[in-house]
Amino acid sequence: MSEYTKVFLLMGSPKGEKSVSNNIVSYILEKFHENGVKAEKIVIVKQVRTDDALNKLVSKAIDSDILILVSPLYVDSIPSITIKVLEEFYKLTKNSLRKKQKFMAIFNCGFPEPHHNDLAMDMCKKFASDSGLEWAGGVTIGMGPSLDGRSLEKFRMARNLCNGLDIAVEALMKGESVPREAMLIASKPLMPLSIVKFVMCNFGRFLWGNQMDKSVKKKMYDRPYES
Amino acid sequence: MKAVVLNGSNRDENPLNIWENIIVEKLENRGWEVETVELRNIKLSTCIGCFGCWIKTPGQCILKDNGVKICKAVARSDLLVLLTPVTFGGYSFELKKMVDRLIPNLLPLFTKINGEIHHKTRYEKNPKLLVIGYHPQYDEESERIFKELVHRNAINMDSPANHAEVVTGDINDVKGVAMLRKIKVIS
Numbered sequence: 101m102s103e104y105t106k107v108f109l110l111m112g113s114p115k116g117e118k119s120v121s122n123n124i125v126s127y128i129l130e131k132f133h134e135n136g137v138k139a140e141k142i143v144i145v146k147q148v149r150t151d152d153a154l155n156k157l158v159s160k161a162i163d164s165d166i167l168i169l170v171s172p173l174y175v176d177s178i179p180s181i182t183i184k185v186l187e188e189f190y191k192l193t194k195n196s197l198r199k200k201q202k203f204m205a206i207f208n209c210g211f212p213e214p215h216h217n218d219l220a221m222d223m224c225k226k227f228a229s230d231s232g233l234e235w236a237g238g239v240t241i242g243m244g245p246s247l248d249g250r251s252l253e254k255f256r257m258a259r260n261l262c263n264g265l266d267i268a269v270e271a272l273m274k275g276e277s278v279p280r281e282a283m284l285i286a287s288k289p290l291m292p293l294s295i296v297k298f299v300m301c302n303f304g305r306f307l308w309g310n311q312m313d314k315s316v317k318k319k320m321y322d323r324p325y326e327s
Numbered sequence: 328m329k330a331v332v333l334n335g336s337n338r339d340e341n342p343l344n345i346w347e348n349i350i351v352e353k354l355e356n357r358g359w360e361v362e363t364v365e366l367r368n369i370k371l372s373t374c375i376g377c378f379g380c381w382i383k384t385p386g387q388c389i390l391k392d393n394g395v396k397i398c399k400a401v402a403r404s405d406l407l408v409l410l411t412p413v414t415f416g417g418y419s420f421e422l423k424k425m426v427d428r429l430i431p432n433l434l435p436l437f438t439k440i441n442g443e444i445h446h447k448t449r450y451e452k453n454p455k456l457l458v459i460g461y462h463p464q465y466d467e468e469s470e471r472i473f474k475e476l477v478h479r480n481a482i483n484m485d486s487p488a489n490h491a492e493v494v495t496g497d498i499n500d501v502k503g504v505a506m507l508r509k510i511k512v513i514s
Contacts, residue, residue, distance in 0.1 A: 115376040145375075172376070176479040177417050180373045180424035187337075187420055211444045219417075219479065222472050226415040297444055304436040311382045321434065323450055324386040325402035 107132055107139035107272075108164035112171030112182035116145050120208050120244045121170045127252040127262065128168065131269040148181050158188045166202045166272055167233065169224065172244060173209035178220050190231050198232035204268070204278060206286075208244030212296040214287050215240065237278030239264060239286040246290060257290040264288075329404045330354050331454070332363040333397070335411035335422020342461050342494065343410040350408055350459075362400050366421045369393045373424045380431035386449055387431055394428040402432050404454045407486075413460040413493055416472025426480070433483070440482055448485040456481045456489040465495045 109128060113119035125141050132139035140160070147157040161167055171182050178186070205224035207217035217240035228235040241247075241261060252258050264286020268278040289296075300307070309317050332350060336343040347363060354361050372390045379389035388395055401407055411422040418426060432453075433446040458477045462469055470493045477491035 113376065114374055119376070148373075174374065174376070174427045175423075175430065176476060176483060177423065177426075179376075180420050180427050183414060183417070183423050184420040187414060190415075213443060216443075219472060219476055222468075223415040223417045226468060226472060230415060297439065300437040300444055301439060308382065308435040311378075316383060316385065319385045320381075320436075321449070322385045323402075325399040325432075326450065327403045 105137060105166065105273075106164040107137060107166045107168070108161055109139060109141045110161065110167065110169045110171075110182070110185065111141055111143045112169055112179055112185075114145050114174075114179050114181055115172075116143055119172065120247045121172055121206075123247055123250075123252050124206060124208070124241075124261075124265075125170045128170070128265060128269060131266060132273070135269075135273055137273060144181050144185055148184055154185070154188060158185060158192060161185070161189055162193060164201065165199075166204070166236070168204045168206070170206045171208075171220070173207050173217050173220055176216070176219055178223055186227050190227065193231050201233050202236040202272065202277065203228045203233040204236040204238065204272070206239045206241070208241035208247070210243070210245050212242045212289065212291075212293050212300065214242040214289060216242065234277070236272065237268065237280075237283050239268070239278075239283055241287065241290075242293075243290045243296060260288040261286050261290070328359050328406070329400075330359050330361045330406040330408060331397070331400045331404045332361060332408040332410065333422060333425055334363065334365050335367075335409065335419045335425070336365070337367060337412060337419050337421050341412065343412065343459070346459060346461075346494070347410055350410075350457075354406075359406070362404075364393075364397060364425075366425055371397075371424055371428070374427035374430070378435070381435040385431075388428060390428075394425065397425060398429055398431050401429060401454060402450055407454040407456050407484075409456070409458040411458070411460055413462040413466075413469050413473050416469045417476055418460075429484070445483055453485045453487070456484060456486040458489075458491045460491070460493040462493055462495050469493070 109125050111122050111125045113121035129139050129141055142157055147153045207220045209216045221238045225235050247255055247258055253262055264282045267282035271278050334347050351361050371393050409422055411418045432449050434449050436447045437444050438447045460473050473493055474491045477489055481489035
């Protein structure tokens, strides 16, 4: 990869830097840096507050050679702030001649099954084809919140994800698309699905209750808008 | 019967605004009480992913803007109508910012639906879902993604019925208007 290759990572979580998506971005950034490639991260939620900031973000994204979006899944789809960036990107590039630019997307969701992210991935592929970008591949991750709080390599359960991302970065640095094998490895469920589903369905109240104050726990099922 | 119409159009001249009028007229003629919201014209923050609506003030968003009022109206409605330009197969930014803000109407707890994990709904009764997308030209892949998205949204919202339609072509396209008049989910 040429030292002039520009890699741009869009971190799409509305939660900002305290998010699983940011953990994933940090891991990928480090892999590029270890290989001497300059890669830059942009936290979308910080850059969509004004038109000026959004324009700067989109201009940088357009100028990159490799664009990687890392985002959580919001209501079966892409979070609104990230849709805004994609809409602006498309608007600014739809009638212009485009240089060769690769686009990869990584989605994580709170559900255990990675396939909940498939539609968001399809939308990213459509964005790539509509905007003249070369689709480089995608990774879908279930049980995202279990990767919160620590760097990715410290989670034993994330070893497949890390291995897949390593292969993906290596391929992108060679100017190739992400091999299917890497996407499959990285998208493997973090834990056996049957166990996770059993725990989520039967101990959900306990799992969420731990994050609530005692007084709020009693209101977990409240229906404030019931007519 | 109550209906909420959320218009996610991103500009003033858009076929969606005409279709909104047709849908409202059709509903009102049948005795529905209709509330419409032009999302691009109101103050509405984007969801910040804090889960405050589940773990701090259950059922209510902590962001105090129009999103709270709309969420309440949707919870009390029998029909939710979403209008949007089809954006890479999905909803526009204007519509998605409100759809993301509807999660207070779900519980944080989980259930299995067709073997998949989803959130439980907070309310016993949830609105039917009608989603109309506009795409200037026919695009098979956009339409496939869009219809699948509406289907999955309906699962998550526990909607008793849902219908998705992508309309293409000119603002006054007779076919589009005729199609809208036939949609059974309104009946």
